[in-house]
Amino acid sequence: MSSMFYYCQKLKEIKGLNKINTSNVKDMSYMFYSCENLKEIKGLNKIDTSNVKDMSCMFYQCNKLEYLDLSNFNMSNATDLSSMIYNCPKLKEIKGLNKINLKSDAIMSQLIYNNKSIDYLDLSNINKNEHSLFISYILNNSKNIKEIKGKDNLIEMMKSLKENELETFIFSILIKLNENK
Numbered sequence: 001m002s003s004m005f006y007y008c009q010k011l012k013e014i015k016g017l018n019k020i021n022t023s024n025v026k027d028m029s030y031m032f033y034s035c036e037n038l039k040e041i042k043g044l045n046k047i048d049t050s051n052v053k054d055m056s057c058m059f060y061q062c063n064k065l066e067y068l069d070l071s072n073f074n075m076s077n078a079t080d081l082s083s084m085i086y087n088c089p090k091l092k093e094i095k096g097l098n099k100i101n102l103k104s105d106a107i108m109s110q111l112i113y114n115n116k117s118i119d120y121l122d123l124s125n126i127n128k129n130e131h132s133l134f135i136s137y138i139l140n141n142s143k144n145i146k147e148i149k150g151k152d153n154l155i156e157m158m159k160s161l162k163e164n165e166l167e168t169f170i171f172s173i174l175i176k177l178n179e180n181k
Helices: 130-137 152-161 163-179
Strands: 066-068 093-094 119-123 146-148
Touching: none
Parallel strands: 066 093, 119 146
Antiparallel strands: none
């Protein structure tokens, strides 16, 4: 299913995605890449992602997408989530982010990046002993985040960062603070 709707710039809505058998799919990278007019994906929350390893750039540059329901996504086998939700400026809500089970060695750089309409993230299920690099990119260029549920987990993860990771995290916070002036 990699690149299935790749660069379908005129596509506005997808219905019936839940009717596709995805139980053996291992690659969903670039699936909705640059679907610039896509506003809604019906049935996304019903697809089987239990065997998917690569979800990189899955929702990359979906300029008009306002809502994602990932509440039934099983990411326990995913190894690459880089830029998964990247540059979706109208995206206001990501449902189910708190239920996602992530692999500790998954690549998650810029998982949620440059999404300027999101003002709330629920990361309460993220294990505080894992995924430390993930946090250094959550805030980067997602300017309107006002509340992060599970921020205590983020603080604990920050304490466990290596020196170079901590510098990256602090730099991303400084960028955010500077942009909000």
